[in-house]
Amino acid sequence: MPQPVFLAPDHDHGRCTADALAHAEALCAQRAQRLTPIRRRVLEVLLEHHKPLGAYEIIDRAAANGTRPAPITVYRVLDFLREHGLVHRIESRNAFVACVNNHASGDLVVFLICERCGEVGEAASAAVASELKGAARAAGFAPKTPVIEISGICSHCRAA
């Protein structure tokens, strides 16, 4: 059974974090990359919640238990993590969110952004992806980052 897009507020988040870090370790090993301490730290910061964080919030939180990383370092780390599909950028918020879906990079990602609690869910749709690719191809266009962002109210906030 696929996991719900918006996890219940009382879900086992320790498991989300552990799974995502294990996935990141395995992916880096497989691609002959290193999950260096700073890369891991930035990913951990983003994995604290399923909510997007701006670059400076990431720096502040990464600094909480040690030295403050330079912005350029954090931007490079974010580029690395995005390149490997471990982190996504939410353009409309100018913020970043850890990926907990293990989807292949290049897949279309539909971000559902809750305006009330700030949680971000990832919904994947193969049908929408092929429609969009077809439309882009028909226009002679080569799409680079197939991302759709939809704002609204999540299932948990609607139920509350």
Ligand SMILES: [Zn+2]
């Ligand atoms: Zn979680």
Ligand SMILES: [Zn+2]
């Ligand atoms: Zn919500």
